[in-house]
Structures are given as structure tokens and as C-alpha cells.
Amino acid sequence: MVTIYWAEDGAFPPGDRGLAYGDGLFETIRVDGRSAYLQIYHLDRMARDAERLRIPVDRAELERTLQKALERYSDHYSGNSWVLKLTLTRGSGGRGYRPTPELQPNLLVSHAAMPPLPPVTGVVADFSRVPLTVNPLFSGIKSLNRIEQVMAASELHDGVFEVLMANAAGHIVEGTRTNLFIETEDGWRTPPPDSVAVMGVMRRVVLERLRAKGEIVHEAPVMLDDMFAPSCRGVYLTNSVLGIVPVRTLAEQDLPVTGRLATI
Amino acid sequence: MVTIYWAEDGAFPPGDRGLAYGDGLFETIRVDGRSAYLQIYHLDRMARDAERLRIPVDRAELERTLQKALERYSDHYSGNSWVLKLTLTRGSGGRGYRPTPELQPNLLVSHAAMPPLPPVTGVVADFSRVPLTVNPLFSGIKSLNRIEQVMAASELHDGVFEVLMANAAGHIVEGTRTNLFIETEDGWRTPPPDSVAVMGVMRRVVLERLRAKGEIVHEAPVMLDDMFAPSCRGVYLTNSVLGIVPVRTLAEQDLPVTGRLATI
Numbered sequence: 001m002v003t004i005y006w007a008e009d010g011a012f013p014p015g016d017r018g019l020a021y022g023d024g025l026f027e028t029i030r031v032d033g034r035s036a037y038l039q040i041y042h043l044d045r046m047a048r049d050a051e052r053l054r055i056p057v058d059r060a061e062l063e064r065t066l067q068k069a070l071e072r073y074s075d076h077y078s079g080n081s082w083v084l085k086l087t088l089t090r091g092s093g094g095r096g097y098r099p100t101p102e103l104q105p106n107l108l109v110s111h112a113a114m115p116p117l118p119p120v121t122g123v124v125a126d127f128s129r130v131p132l133t134v135n136p137l138f139s140g141i142k143s144l145n146r147i148e149q150v151m152a153a154s155e156l157h158d159g160v161f162e163v164l165m166a167n168a169a170g171h172i173v174e175g176t177r178t179n180l181f182i183e184t185e186d187g188w189r190t191p192p193p194d195s196v197a198v199m200g201v202m203r204r205v206v207l208e209r210l211r212a213k214g215e216i217v218h219e220a221p222v223m224l225d226d227m228f229a230p231s232c233r234g235v236y237l238t239n240s241v242l243g244i245v246p247v248r249t250l251a252e253q254d255l256p257v258t259g260r261l262a263t264i
Numbered sequence: 265m266v267t268i269y270w271a272e273d274g275a276f277p278p279g280d281r282g283l284a285y286g287d288g289l290f291e292t293i294r295v296d297g298r299s300a301y302l303q304i305y306h307l308d309r310m311a312r313d314a315e316r317l318r319i320p321v322d323r324a325e326l327e328r329t330l331q332k333a334l335e336r337y338s339d340h341y342s343g344n345s346w347v348l349k350l351t352l353t354r355g356s357g358g359r360g361y362r363p364t365p366e367l368q369p370n371l372l373v374s375h376a377a378m379p380p381l382p383p384v385t386g387v388v389a390d391f392s393r394v395p396l397t398v399n400p401l402f403s404g405i406k407s408l409n410r411i412e413q414v415m416a417a418s419e420l421h422d423g424v425f426e427v428l429m430a431n432a433a434g435h436i437v438e439g440t441r442t443n444l445f446i447e448t449e450d451g452w453r454t455p456p457p458d459s460v461a462v463m464g465v466m467r468r469v470v471l472e473r474l475r476a477k478g479e480i481v482h483e484a485p486v487m488l489d490d491m492f493a494p495s496c497r498g499v500y501l502t503n504s505v506l507g508i509v510p511v512r513t514l515a516e517q518d519l520p521v522t523g524r525l526a527t528i
Contacts (some may be wrong), residue, residue, distance in 0.1 A: 010278065014274065
């Protein structure tokens with residue numbers, strides 16, 4: 001049984017393990033009017049990640065809370081788009097790090113205005129000085145352990161939409177809040193699942209659409225040189241709230257922008 | 265200026281970044297009566313880690329809050345030992361991961377009873393199946409990003425005091441809540457600072473005391489074989505609340521226990 005907290009009530013339990021250890025998960029979901037965009041994909045991911053972290057939660061319970069949140073908040077935005085956030089934690093208490101069997105999850109619900117959308121003509125991106133470290137057991141999980149993304153995002157400044165992060169092997173893996181796709185002569189490429197810190201919902205959508213259109217897609221490492229090679233036809237960042245964002249300038253070098261991924 | 269929250273008031277801000285991203289730090293401090301054990305070391309670490317994460321906090325402010333907490337809670341424990349916890353976060357708000365300049369830190373204060381102390385005759389330990397990943401930029405920081413330790417600690421069961429975690433290079437680095445020391449024919453060894461997830465306060469104390477006694481100490485990687493070699497005279501775990509804990513059985517193999525480190 002999950003305990004639900006509404007952010008506007010202003011109080012969350014101080015003993016919660018999400019706060020203590022980042023022991024939980026979150027989803028930020030774009031809502032258009034009363035319709036949660038990619039709702040099933042978001043619920044899929046939260047339910048799957050909860051299982052991987054052994055946080056006992058029922059997908060139907062998440063879905064009911066999401067529906068209640070849509071009813072509760074939609075009128076604030078009078079038909080405009082907004083962002084719904086669900087934060088699921090393992091609950092309050094336990095003795096130190098070790099989770100105890102009686103823990104009951106907490107689910108915090110909050111909402112925010114839509115961020116400004118990036119221009120369809122493309123954005124400016126750079127490389128982060130913060131290396132990305134991904135634990136192979138927990139790759140892709142949208143957990144509350146996001147210090148690396150916070151510190152990388154603190155490098156962002158006006159005019160730079162995103163910084164890309166590399167792992168110890170030198171592979172360019174993802175942005176702070178985006179997954180990475182490139183189009184090459186040999187088809188599409190995106191870093192493999194076991195390398196990513198967050199397995200984006202929009203990454204899944206793009207992969208499915210590309211495959212449905214008969215496009216060739218490889219889940220394989222992306223190296224720095226791959227993005228600047230003449231064979232590279234475009235670099236894209238994906239995010240479920242912001243959509244598919246072409247990169248027109250990367251580390252002060254211009255890249256080709258065709259917008260082909262957005263069309264597909 | 266830090267905003268202080270007392271856990272017994274039962275409410276913490278739902279928009280706090282400690283909860284959202286693990287964007288913060290914590291200290292658990294043993295208190296004997298009204299005296300905070302290793303107080304200076306704990307304050308040193310929190311102030312240093314805050315600087316590394318660029319959380320603007322004044323060490324004197326942390327110290328004043330610690331003093332207030334000692335006055336506030338000590339009577340509950342009528343002279344017995346207890347544990348004080350300070351959780352410092354970057355504050356509430358900001359737009360996504362990116363910290364904004366106007367953020368003001370939150371400081372949550374809570375207390376708990378002393379955990380049972382392990383027997384001086386030594387404890388049983390094992391190896392964790394969870395690999396340890398440490399970002400070189402953030403090694404040693406006692407941040408709120410502790411999913412790996414939570415998942416490793418969930419492997420603990422009755423009679424096993426601790427599980428030791430190895431990094432991708434196969435070095436045995438630390439336990440979920442302890443640092444590691446071994447005594448060999450060539451002196452003492454503990455894994456180097458850039459390899460540890462948490463740079464324990466007790467690790468610092470032990471290093472200082474060993475050096476003051478003229479003992480030879482190496483901050484160097486510890487391999488599995490080092491602990492089971494005939495040259496190994498003892499394996500110890502350190503924690504500022506629990507002290508110095510000899511390991512008598514590791515992965516079902518008996519180890520020599522001399523208790524020499526506790527004597528020093």
C-alpha cells in the first residue's frame with residue numbers, strides 16, 4: 001500500500017528514504033490538457049525500475065494516482081500543457097541503509113509549468129567535464145541518485161541547451177536530461193541500454209518508430225569522432241517532455257541539421 | 265543562510281533537492297551524553313564536501329546547529345549514547361537538475377538510539393554482489409546518492425555484519441557503511457582516497473593515529489587475495505559510530521583476529 005503526498009500540502013516525511021539515500025524513482029510526464037503524453041511508457045518504466053530496486057508497488061496504484069493528479073491539476077492550466085511529476089520512494093524508516101520488510105512506499109505528486117521548448121532549428125550543446133559513471137546493475141534506472149546530472153547541469157549557461165557526458169571508456173553516452181541519437185551512413189545509432197544512466201521514455205519511442213519505419217538502428221557506443229565525421233548526418237537529443245531536439249552546434253562546431261528524426 | 269528543520273516537527277519541504285536528486289550530504293554522529301564524538305572531523309567533512317558540491321554553507325552555522333541539537337536531544341537519552349544525524353541539502357527548487365544561484369540550503373536534524381555495538385571478538389562479513397562505482401570527481405563525498413549501498417545492504421542477513429564491495433578493477437574498496445583496513449607484513453593498508461565512495465571520519469582518525477604511532481601505512485588498493493594471504497594479520501572495518509571492528513570470518517573463511525588496531 002502506497003502513501004500518497006500532494007506537494008501543495010507542503011509536507012513530506014523527514015524520515016523518508018528518498019531524501020536519506022536517494023532510495024526511489026521519479027517520472028516527469030508532459031500533460032496536454034488532461035492527457036498524459038506517453039503515459040503507458042512512463043508507468044512501464046516506473047513499475048519496471050521499482051521491481052529492479054525491489055520497491056513493492058502495484059502498477060495499477062501508480063496509474064490511479066496519475067489519473068487523480070490529472071483531475072486535480074488540469075484546471076490550473078486551462079487546457080495548456082504542463083508537467084506532472086511522480087516521485088516514488090521506498091518509504092520512511094528502516095535501520096540505516098538496509099531496507100526492512102515492513103517499509104511501505106511513499107508517492108509524492110507535484111506539478112510544474114511546461115519549460116520553454118527548444119527551437120526546431122536545433123540547439124547548441126557542449127561536452128561536460130563531469131564523467132558519467134553507471135553501475136551495471138542499475139543502468140537505465142531513473143532513480144533519485146542524480147548528483148552527476150546536477151553537477152553536469154551546473155555547467156550549463158545561457159545559450160547552451162545541454163552538455164553531453166562521457167563514460168570512463170570515452171563513449172559519449174547521454175546528456176544530463178536527454179538521450180543521444182546520431183544518424184550516420186550506416187543508419188541510426190544510440191548508446192546501448194547497459195551504458196545509459198537513464199533509459200529515457202522518448203528513447204524507447206524513437207527506437208520503436210524507427211524500427212517500425214524499417215530504418216536500420218544500432219544500439220552501440222557513440223564516440224566523439226562519430227559525431228564530427230563527414231558520415232554523420234545529424235545528432236539528436238531526446239526527452240519525453242521536450243521531444244526530439246536536433247543539435248546544430250556541438251562544442252562550437254556546426255553539425256548538419258536535417259530534422260529527419262522529428263519527421264519520422 | 266541555512267533553513268533548519270527538526271525531524272520531530274514531521275515535515276520537510278516536498279520540493280527539496282535532497283529528495284529530488286540526492287543533492288545533498290549527511291553526517292551521523294555518535295553522541296555520548298552531551299558530547300559529540302569526533303565533532304570536528306564530522307564538521308570538517310561536511311564543510312569540505314559541501315564546497316566540492318558547491319553548496320554554500322558556513323561551517324560555523326553547521327556547528328551552531330549541532331550545538332543546538334545536543335542541547336535539544338541529550339536529555340531524551342539521560343546520559344546514554346545516541347546518534348545525531350545532520351542532512352544538508354542544496355535547498356528547494358531550481359529548474360530541473362540545474363542549480364540556480366538563489367538556492368538556500370536546508371538542514372534537517374534528527375536523532376536515533378545507538379545501534380547495538382558489534383562484539384570486540386570480531387564480526388562475520390561477506391562480499392557484495394553489487395559492484396561499487398565511484399565518480400572520480402566525487403569520490404569520498406558522503407552525499408545522499410546511496411542506492412548502491414542500500415542495495416548492497418539489502419543482502420545482509422542475520423549474523424552477517426557487513427558486505428564488502430569491489431570496483432570494476434576488482435579492488436575491494438569498502439563496506440556499505442564502513443571503510444576497510446588490513447594489516448600485513450609490510451604494514452597497514454587502506455584503499456586510496458580517489459577509490460572510496462565515502463571517506464569515513466573514522467578512516468581519518470585511524471590513519472592519523474597509526475601514523476602518530478610510527479606505524480607504516482599505505483593508501484593502496486586491496487585485492488581479494490591480500491585478505492586471505494598468510495601475510496595478512498587482520499582485516500578491520502571502521503565506522504565513526506560503531507568504531508573499529510575486526511573481521512573474524514570473511515566469506516566463510518576464518519581470519520586472524522588480534523584486535524591490534526583497536527589497541528592502537
